[in-house]
Amino acid sequence: MIAVRLLLLAVVAAGAAGVLPAHADEAYPSRPITLIAPFPPGGIADLTGRPLASALEKVLKNPVALVNRQGAAGAVGMNSVAVAKPDGYTLLVALSSISIIPEADKLFGRQPAYTVDQFAPIALLTADPTVLVVRSESPWKTAREFVEDAKKRPGQISFSSSGVYGTLHMAMELLSQAAGIKLRHVPYSGGGPAVTALLGGHVDALASGPAAVIPQIKAGKLRALAGWGSERIAALPDVPTFKELGHPDAEFYIWSGVFAPRATPAPVLAKLRDAVRAAAAHPDFKEAMARQETPIVFKQGEEFQKFFDADARRLAEGVRRVGKVETK
Amino acid sequence: MVETIQNLALGFSVALSPPVLLYAFVGCVVGTLVGVLPGVGPLAGISLLLPATFGLNATNAIVMLAGIYYGAMYGGSTTSILMRIPGEAASVMTCIDGYAMARKGRAGAALAIAAVGSYVAGTVSVVALMFLAPPLAAFALRFGPPEYFALLLLGLLVLAYMSGGSMPKALSMAAFGLLLGMVGIDQMTGYFRYAYGVVELGDGIGVVPVAVGLFGIAEILTSAGQVTPPPVIKPKLRELLPSRQEWRDSAMPTARGTVLGFLIGIIPGSAHIISSFVSYAVERKLSKKPEEFGHGAVAGVAGPESANNSATSGAFVPMLALGVPSGPIPAVMLAAMMVHGVSPGPMLINEQPQLFWGFIASMYVGNIVLLILNLPMVGLFVNVLRVPYPLLYPVILAFSVLGVYAVNSSVVDVWIMLVMGGVGYLLRKLQFETAPVVLGVVLAPMLEMALRQSLAMSDGSYAIFLSRPIATTLLAVGALLMLLALRPLVTKTFDWRARLALAEKGDL
Numbered sequence: 147m148i149a150v151r152l153l154l155l156a157v158v159a160a161g162a163a164g165v166l167p168a169h170a171d172e173a174y175p176s177r178p179i180t181l182i183a184p185f186p187p188g189g190i191a192d193l194t195g196r197p198l199a200s201a202l203e204k205v206l207k208n209p210v211a212l213v214n215r216q217g218a219a220g221a222v223g224m225n226s227v228a229v230a231k232p233d234g235y236t237l238l239v240a241l242s243s244i245s246i247i248p249e250a251d252k253l254f255g256r257q258p259a260y261t262v263d264q265f266a267p268i269a270l271l272t273a274d275p276t277v278l279v280v281r282s283e284s285p286w287k288t289a290r291e292f293v294e295d296a297k298k299r300p301g302q303i304s305f306s307s308s309g310v311y312g313t314l315h316m317a318m319e320l321l322s323q324a325a326g327i328k329l330r331h332v333p334y335s336g337g338g339p340a341v342t343a344l345l346g347g348h349v350d351a352l353a354s355g356p357a358a359v360i361p362q363i364k365a366g367k368l369r370a371l372a373g374w375g376s377e378r379i380a381a382l383p384d385v386p387t388f389k390e391l392g393h394p395d396a397e398f399y400i401w402s403g404v405f406a407p408r409a410t411p412a413p414v415l416a417k418l419r420d421a422v423r424a425a426a427a428h429p430d431f432k433e434a435m436a437r438q439e440t441p442i443v444f445k446q447g448e449e450f451q452k453f454f455d456a457d458a459r460r461l462a463e464g465v466r467r468v469g470k471v472e473t474k
Numbered sequence: 475m476v477e478t479i480q481n482l483a484l485g486f487s488v489a490l491s492p493p494v495l496l497y498a499f500v501g502c503v504v505g506t507l508v509g510v511l512p513g514v515g516p517l518a519g520i521s522l523l524l525p526a527t528f529g530l531n532a533t534n535a536i537v538m539l540a541g542i543y544y545g546a547m548y549g550g551s552t553t554s555i556l557m558r559i560p561g562e563a564a565s566v567m568t569c570i571d572g573y574a575m576a577r578k579g580r581a582g583a584a585l586a587i588a589a590v591g592s593y594v595a596g597t598v599s600v601v602a603l604m605f606l607a608p609p610l611a612a613f614a615l616r617f618g619p620p621e622y623f624a625l626l627l628l629g630l631l632v633l634a635y636m637s638g639g640s641m642p643k644a645l646s647m648a649a650f651g652l653l654l655g656m657v658g659i660d661q662m663t664g665y666f667r668y669a670y671g672v673v674e675l676g677d678g679i680g681v682v683p684v685a686v687g688l689f690g691i692a693e694i695l696t697s698a699g700q701v702t703p704p705p706v707i708k709p710k711l712r713e714l715l716p717s718r719q720e721w722r723d724s725a726m727p728t729a730r731g732t733v734l735g736f737l738i739g740i741i742p743g744s745a746h747i748i749s750s751f752v753s754y755a756v757e758r759k760l761s762k763k764p765e766e767f768g769h770g771a772v773a774g775v776a777g778p779e780s781a782n783n784s785a786t787s788g789a790f791v792p793m794l795a796l797g798v799p800s801g802p803i804p805a806v807m808l809a810a811m812m813v814h815g816v817s818p819g820p821m822l823i824n825e826q827p828q829l830f831w832g833f834i835a836s837m838y839v840g841n842i843v844l845l846i847l848n849l850p851m852v853g854l855f856v857n858v859l860r861v862p863y864p865l866l867y868p869v870i871l872a873f874s875v876l877g878v879y880a881v882n883s884s885v886v887d888v889w890i891m892l893v894m895g896g897v898g899y900l901l902r903k904l905q906f907e908t909a910p911v912v913l914g915v916v917l918a919p920m921l922e923m924a925l926r927q928s929l930a931m932s933d934g935s936y937a938i939f940l941s942r943p944i945a946t947t948l949l950a951v952g953a954l955l956m957l958l959a960l961r962p963l964v965t966k967t968f969d970w971r972a973r974l975a976l977a978e979k980g981d982l
Contacts, residue, residue, distance in 0.1 A: 188521070348618030
């Protein structure tokens with residue numbers, strides 16, 4: 147009797163774990179899809195993911211729900227997708243930090259929460275270059291003056307960031323590396339407080355996403371010196387790029403993209419890639435992103451892979467160069 | 475002045491239009507509910523409802539989210555007074571004297587005073603927000619890490635100086651709270667501290683599970699452990715309203731709480747929580763009968779409940795005037811504005827007068843709605859006390875578990891709550907106050923961050939605290955308080971603290 151029960155239990159467990167191809171011929175998608183945003187509501191992943199989910203729902207004619215699974219700077223949510231059943235019903239909307247966290251884990255000799263190769267890239271949705279801003283009453287009128295001054299006074303000019311190894315920290319670090327300067331880092335807990343610190347005069351500079359500082363630039367409180375993109379920011383046509391100024395390695399984007407677990411079957415992945423392409427071109431999604439003043443930069447397949455690899459390599463280098471932060 | 479009145483008229487024309495009125499009402503109701511539910515606070519409520527606002531226009535969305543924020547401050551007092559469970563973290567102090575009042579049969583009075591105090595604070599602080607936002611926002615910006623650190627340090631000293639009972643006990647509890655607050659990712663270096671491989675602990679120990687555990691769960695354990703169960707209080711209808719004396723006792727604390735809450739609210743951080751602690755401490759210090767605190771002092775309810783409401787308006791100052799967040803809740807609201815294509819920033823008042831003044835006016839309306847909503851509920855809520863304990867306690871336990879889980883969908887948080895319940899039970903048996911632990915958990919991350927940011931700014935030199943006028947002044951006041959606390963050692967006079975100890979010995 148007990149043996150029969152155990153056998154039954156084993157069969158049920160195997161079915162639940164997906165060992166048995168119970169519904170192999172079932173058409174995808176036939177039940178609700180969950181899109182995980184590993185950050186709290188109101189963040190970039192959330193603000194990009196929600197309009198995408200609703201556009202994807204219309205394209206696939208199947209419910210798509212965005213779920214916020216925040217924790218440990220995104221590691222909790224990303225880990226949950228990395229180990230999710232690879233059936234196309236659990237997807238991830240991730241930001242640049244997806245390649246930073248495993249690198250930082252490596253640095254500290256920690257068991258990584260996940261690795262980048264646990265994910266299959268579906269599509270890049272947005273890529274906003276960061277922009278260097280200073281207060282309008284500060285002495286630097288151009289990025290060149292800023293870099294020159296930083297060279298003369300190493301470690302004297304301070305900048306705020308969204309947190310140690312955070313995106314805004316990495317942007318500044320890539321610039322320091324490219325321009326051969328040393329700046330003083332004062333981390334804050336989030337991009338909002340980092341802007342507040344600059345406005346209040348507690349730090350001298352900040353690398354920020356354009357949307358967060360354009361109102362302050364328009365109001366004459368902040369001045370934009372240069373951008374990290376390969377091209378100028380559309381909303382700030384007079385602001386040069388670091389590339390133009392002779393620092394081609396200072397390239398950095400705050401980007402968002404969609405990923406699936408690596409072992410997701412190829413036909414499902416193909417279907418998802420088509421659906422996400424259609425969703426990104428959907429007028430609802432376009433309108434939502436336009437309102438947030440975030441340009442859509444859509445890349446897929448080879449193109450996205452190349453972008454992702456180059457970005458991951460730059461960030462890994464940045465993290466290694468920062469190394470373990472020792473505070474006095 | 476004339477211009478302000480014209481603008482306000484515009485605001486009211488927006489706020490009283492049926493859709494805006496409806497969304498303000500919905501926000502207030504949801505806010506009251508998340509306030510009443512233990513665990514789920516305004517941040518969780520706003521975060522959960524943010525997606526639902528994406529389909530609305532910007533004004534409706536902001537009005538509704540703001541309603542949740544200040545509505546939660548009204549609702550938070552209910553469970554604190556009736557069951558000693560903080561409905562949200564800013565109501566921890568209300569648990570102490572509010573619950574003591576309830577045990578004396580004055581639950582109705584405590585609820586009414588909390589509601590009226592919240593109303594007065596809510597309304598007066600909106601007036602302040604309207605007239606003072608731009609200059610105050612400029613002042614708030616001057617609070618950088620060194621000023622913030624000095625302020626928090628001063629806050630801790632004030633609380634230790636003014637807490638009841640033994641000062642070493644209060645300080646040791648605050649230290650325990652600070653230690654708990656150290657768990658998690660070190661914000662300055664990225665190291666995990668005391669996480670023992672539990673990824674969820676990387677985010678630290680949240681204030682919600684600690685507060686619900688130390689107060690709510692510990693209270694249930696303590697009551698259940700008594701040989702004779704505490705008598706079920708049957709509130710009589712005519713005792714629902716505060717007596718004339720109770721109104722009089724609540725007037726000044728409400729006024730002080732309003733001013734204090736607004737000023738603390740402007741400064742970045744979880745101001746509504748801190749403001750309630752500071753207000754409680756100030757009231758105890760100024761009271762002629764400080765020994766009544768902890769045993770049902772009216773001022774201990776009126777002050778903190780006014781302060782936490784007023785702090786919500788204060789928190790909107792940097793958000794509306796500058797477009798920068800003063801805490802996690804305004805940060806979510808800023809995101810909501812951006813979703814709707816409204817760029818929050820210094821130009822908001824000029825570019826979006828309808829939104830700005832509609833928002834201000836809706837807060838006047840919302841506070842009236844909340845008062846109307848909450849006062850009649852007093853009669854209903856006190857009936858909870860009639861429920862026999864064998865039924866009431868399991869229900870409270872279930873709601874606490876649900877509420878704490880809902881905040882982060884984290885089972886780890888539920889475990890933290892349960893462990894803290896056990897710790898709280900032991901501490902109460904040993905006659906330690908547990909409120910300083912909660913305060914420690916709230917303050918530790920901010921205090922540490924501010925100290926280390928300051929040192930990062932100065933490249934490691936402590937002189938930064940003495941070279942900035944605001945920070946230096948705050949630290950000097952703190953030093954003065956320390957000296958005052960030492961005075962009884964020299965003069966050998968009994969202060970109220972000693973009198974209280976003597977009185978309690980007499981009781982035993």
